[in-house]
Amino acid sequence: MLNILKSGFFTTVQDTGRFGYRDKGVPVAGVMDSFSTSKVNTLLENDEKCAVLEITMTGPKLEFEEDTYIVLGGAEMSVTLNDIALENYKVYKVKSGDILSYGKLEKGFRAYLGIKDGFNTELVLGSRSFFKPITNKDSIKKMPDLPYATCKQFNPKISELKVDSVLDKSVLEVYKGPEYKLLTDNQLGKLFYREFSVANENNRMAYQLNETIEENKVSMLTSATLPGTVQLTPSGKLIVLMKDGQTTGGYPRILQLSDMAMSILAQKRSGDHIKFKLK
Amino acid sequence: MSNFKISVRQFGVHAILVEWPNKVDESILDEILQFIQYLKKNQLSEKEWEFVPAYNSLTLICKDTVLDFDYFKPKIKEWYSLIKKVSHATRYLWRLPVSYDLEFGLDLQEISSQLGLEVNRIIELHSKSIYTVYGIGFLPGFMYLGGVPEALEVPRKSTPRSKVPAGSVGLAGKQTGIYPQDSPGGWNIIGKCPIPMFNVKNENPCFVTVGDQIQFYPISMAEYQLHKIEAEVGIYNIEKIVLNA
Secondary structure, X not given: OEEEEEOOOEEEEEOOOOXXXXXXXOOXXXXXXXXXXXXXXXXXXXXXXXXXXXXXXXXXXXXXXXXXXXXXEEEEEEEEEOOEEEOOOEOEEEOOOOEEEEEEEEEEEEEEEEEOOOEOOOOEOOEOOOOOOOOOOOOOOOOOEEOEOOOOOOOOOOOEOOOOOOOOOOXXXXXXXXXXXXXXXXXXXXXXXXXXXXXXXXXXXXXEEOOOOOOOOOOOOOEEOOOOEEEEOOOXXXXXXXXXXXXXXXXXXXXXXOHHHHHHHHOOOXXXXXXXXXX | OOOOOOEEEEEOOOEEEEEOOOOOOHXXXXXXXXXXXXXXXXXOOOOOEEEEEXXXXXXXXXXXXXXXXXXXXXXXXXXXXXXXXXXOOOOEEEEEEEEOOOOOOOOHHHHHHHHOOOHHHHXXXXXXXXXXXXXXXXXXXXXXXXXXXXXXXXXXXXXXXXXXXXXXXXXEOOEEEEOOOOEEEOOEEEEEOOOOOOOOOOOXXXXXXXXXXXXXXXXXXXXXXXXXXXXXXXXXXXXXXXXXX
């Protein structure tokens, strides 16, 4: 077990998400920054579906009960293992009784803690990703511990990785969305030539942007939405749906983020700037 | 079959959007469902693909692969032209109990004066109608139902509630439906259904499928309490009628 001494601001268990239930209205969920997580699981030689901890803004304090190996990734935070500073994308051996403490957030917004063979929390509809009410929990707050398998011996093929991090990027590559054609020249001009900033309303469901473009009065029938769909609301606001985003919507879907753009945006917080670029 | 002209569009690199004419129409929904049936049986494995129908659209999502749209666009049009006599998936009419007690029907009196209809007449109209499920979304298990009688069309509340209790039956514009979980919501609340619309413990977590039909029937407060307990312990049998046997 991994004992949770402090939970941090918002820490969840996530894997690659829940598939096959979107026609019943169940969001995919899963890690927000799949680029960084895949590096973490690769270093541990884990299956890509192995569950990791997604740590938002401030991190937890955790005590390992069994020996294993871990890798950190995503946002840069000052993290110590029994007072020794750790770095992202390096394999570390941890022993029973070791304490992992997260400190200051240096860069980015979501950090990941990967563990050899992943966290073994409950599978619900084929995924361990927290999403209330599909799962009972929406974060590790009030949970005493998290299960994982002991690993005494592991000789990683690669012990550290130089990752071309998503943290410094701010250009989001996008595809034209299904309702892209509704956009006027004026709207297109604003969309691709100005910078947008992330609004305070940003979470795993959606990122709203502060700057508006010309409003759009077109009404359409409710249709499917995806993680990464950029919706244009009747007031001209842009909403980027993220991993916990609803599966259908009635606002024009003007853009669709690339997978990499999703990872880049997942590392942004209120006030951070982004730009759209057509792929 | 294939009575309608469809458009096939790229929706990012993992999804394809197929659209029918822009209207709410049973015959369009019927073709979408038959097309899904055909694709699942003959072309696209359910292990790799998700099929999300809603009103006049079908979104095909392939979870991991980057799709070659230039390959799929003509293929999808060709497949659509091929469906002739596909066996329908079984469709059901679900009869769901609703207590229209004023304790649950928080807005019944308010909309009674707005619509100029007695509360009993609202209940009668609402439970007499048969509604078609045009989509499931917004929340897990939330049904978009079409078929609200004109006399019951009432605007959504000017100030949404921050928390509508799970099971509440709402009415707004041309739509009615059940809030499957506690959620913020702006629809007028007229009653409560004791049967959960979504249960992760079931292999199929939501018994309703797009294309099914729903009818509500009024029950007393005592029956509500009974059915709620029956549903919780798993002995409530939801009344269903096969539509296309």
